[in-house]
Amino acid sequence: MRGYVEITLNEFKKEIEDEMGFNCINANKGAFSDRGGFANEYIFERVIKHETPEDMMKALAGDGFRYAIRVYSSIDRNTNKTRDTGTDAIRVTLYDLKKDRPVKVEKRVNRTENALSNMRIRAREMWQYVANDKNTCPLCQSMLVKRTAKRSKKDFLGCSDFPNCKHTQNI
Numbered sequence: 001m002r003g004y005v006e007i008t009l010n011e012f013k014k015e016i017e018d019e020m021g022f023n024c025i026n027a028n029k030g031a032f033s034d035r036g037g038f039a040n041e042y043i044f045e046r047v048i049k050h051e052t053p054e055d056m057m058k059a060l061a062g063d064g065f066r067y068a069i070r071v072y073s074s075i076d077r078n079t080n081k082t083r084d085t086g087t088d089a090i091r092v093t094l095y096d097l098k099k100d101r102p103v104k105v106e107k108r109v110n111r112t113e114n115a116l117s118n119m120r121i122r123a124r125e126m127w128q129y130v131a132n133d134k135n136t137c138p139l140c141q142s143m144l145v146k147r148t149a150k151r152s153k154k155d156f157l158g159c160s161d162f163p164n165c166k167h168t169q170n171i
């Protein structure tokens with residue numbers, strides 16, 4: 001893989017826990033094997049807390065903060081390092097804590113030289129996505145996500161709580 005750089009678990013944790021304020025919520029489960037050997041999937045989470053007093057009141061009135069950023073990374077069991085396999089990117093995702101499922105907004109970070117700083121940028125983008133009112137469904141306050149119409153192949157924004165909410169709008 002072009003430009004692959006090995007990251008140790010300690011380096012990874014130092015960045016994501018100490019610098020970025022994430023908590024490790026899974027380090028053992030989800031162990032899997034592939035041609036590269038055995039690996040554990042690590043999941044790190046940071047709940048998105050709102051910054052305006054209005055948002056804070058909304059969160060307190062409802063059942064807490066709704067979205068979290070989750071970062072997934074596989075770590076080789078034997079070496080405690082990330083691995084050089086083709087599909088083994090770091091995944092930065094948005095998670096709906098209320099619905100207990102991911103929102104389909106995912107960004108992949110390849111393990112190249114700038115992987116850790118790229119991961120930080122992607123996490124910041126997730127945060128901004130949630131903070132931007134334009135990405136909130138006007139009917140049910142869920143996140144809007146980009147979808148593609150089956151026939152016309154045109155992109156549009158749809159509610160992430162589909163099929164419970166059928167709101168769509170043009171991009």
Ligand SMILES: [Zn+2]
Nearest residue numbers: 137140159165
């Ligand atoms: Zn909606």
